[in-house]
Amino acid sequence: MAQNQYRISRSIREKFKVIPLTSKDIARLTNVGLDHFSFLKQVSSITFSVYFRVNMELLEYITPENFSHELVDKIIAARNKEYQNLDICVRTVDFAKFQNLIDTIRRKKMETLLEKDPHLDRKTMLVFADLSGASQMIVRGGISAAVAQQAKKSAGRLIDNLMDSHVAIGTLSRMVLADSTLYDHSASVAMLAGIISKNLMGLSRDDAERCARGGLYHDVGKTCVPQSVLNKPSKLTPEEFDIMKTHTTLGYDELIKAIEGGAPIEADVALVSLEHHEKFLGGGYPQGRSGRREDHVDGISLYARVVTIADVYSALLMKRVYKDAFDQKQTLEIMRGVSKDYDPSIWTKFEKSVDRSTAHFTELDSRPPPQKSPGRIFIMDKEGLRPLNSIKKSS
Ligand SMILES: [Fe+2]
Numbered sequence: 001m002a003q004n005q006y007r008i009s010r011s012i013r014e015k016f017k018v019i020p021l022t023s024k025d026i027a028r029l030t031n032v033g034l035d036h037f038s039f040l041k042q043v044s045s046i047t048f049s050v051y052f053r054v055n056m057e058l059l060e061y062i063t064p065e066n067f068s069h070e071l072v073d074k075i076i077a078a079r080n081k082e083y084q085n086l087d088i089c090v091r092t093v094d095f096a097k098f099q100n101l102i103d104t105i106r107r108k109k110m111e112t113l114l115e116k117d118p119h120l121d122r123k124t125m126l127v128f129a130d131l132s133g134a135s136q137m138i139v140r141g142g143i144s145a146a147v148a149q150q151a152k153k154s155a156g157r158l159i160d161n162l163m164d165s166h167v168a169i170g171t172l173s174r175m176v177l178a179d180s181t182l183y184d185h186s187a188s189v190a191m192l193a194g195i196i197s198k199n200l201m202g203l204s205r206d207d208a209e210r211c212a213r214g215g216l217y218h219d220v221g222k223t224c225v226p227q228s229v230l231n232k233p234s235k236l237t238p239e240e241f242d243i244m245k246t247h248t249t250l251g252y253d254e255l256i257k258a259i260e261g262g263a264p265i266e267a268d269v270a271l272v273s274l275e276h277h278e279k280f281l282g283g284g285y286p287q288g289r290s291g292r293r294e295d296h297v298d299g300i301s302l303y304a305r306v307v308t309i310a311d312v313y314s315a316l317l318m319k320r321v322y323k324d325a326f327d328q329k330q331t332l333e334i335m336r337g338v339s340k341d342y343d344p345s346i347w348t349k350f351e352k353s354v355d356r357s358t359a360h361f362t363e364l365d366s367r368p369p370p371q372k373s374p375g376r377i378f379i380m381d382k383e384g385l386r387p388l389n390s391i392k393k394s395s
């Protein structure tokens with residue numbers, strides 16, 4: 001497979017500090033990904049350095065002293081050329097600082113969106129921001145016991161704060177259309193899986209929380225799939241599609257390893273990553289399972305059948321290099337065309353809720369704009385999501 005290879009030019013070597021790396025050093029770096037790195041265009045300063053890794057060399061490219069949007073742009077331009085050997089990273093010890101900054105920017109962007117579109121549901125967006133933080137920790141930091149514990153907390157907060165299904169589904173869908181940089185696929189799959197399992201199917205709190213966590217972890221194997229395959233703008237060749245399919249087994253193996261290392265992840269949660277591309281009537285991958293695990297041993301597990309629906313819905317909404325974003329109506333139409341792939345007892349409930357959501361927001365849009373009112377303000381802090389007026393003043 002042809003891959004673009006970036007080479008560090010002499011002029012860059014003269015201007016920036018180049019540090020030779022050992023494999024041990026690489027383990028002390030965390031790849032931050034282009035989407036979130038681009039968020040740095042929203043700030044005027046940073047308190048950590050951002051590095052540019054090219055094979056076994058590291059450039060200290062952006063420091064707190066030389067930080068500028070121009071330097072951020074230069075990295076974005078280089079990364080957009082799909083150089084496979086170019087990583088944007090921070091030191092792992094600085095990752096929490098980077099993540100905090102991203103969380104703050106994400107919340108600011110959400111506030112801006114809420115001002116522009118008052119029909120969006122604030123509570124849904126806050127819960128979504130919380131899940132996005134957990135999702136990023138999984139992708140960037142790997143699955144340690146601490147990360148798995150964080151995922152458990154975020155999924156628990158989702159279930160304890162579940163909102164009206166049609167309002168939450170509509171808010172997610174409108175949010176991604178309005179500002180695609182806010183979207184996080186795994187966070188949205190987790191949110192939809194939580195809504196489907198708790199609100200629409202009436203599963204227990206524990207089941208719904210696990211199902212949502214299955215959503216958070218479902219694509220964890222994609223970190224092992226080359227960017228050239230993940231972001232290919234044209235149709236994948238059969239060989240490339242075979243590579244793409246491995247994200248299911250690789251993700252499952254990673255989760256099993258994490259479980260063996262003591263991470264609080266249940267076997268059924270890990271199975272979601274293995275089975276979320278199976279189809280209800282067979283013909284999916286990697287194992288070609290069909291039907292329900294409750295009915296026969298070769299069937300697909302319950303959480304995976306829920307996450308499959310959430311996954312397709314979320315993926316269709318998102319703009320990707322190989323496709324445009326679809327709105328709710330278009331997404332539902334496409335899913336209806338392949339609805340035999342889904343467990344009908346789950347699909348029919350979801351279909352109804354999306355239909356209701358479309359009608360709800362169409363009706364809201366037809367009304368005159370609401371009077372400006374602060375509404376009920378919620379905040380998310382260590383104690384979870386709660387209304388602002390429930391917080392006691394300290395003085
Ligand atoms: Fe997947």
Ligand SMILES: [Fe+2]
Binds near residue numbers: 185189311315
């Ligand atoms: Fe996915």
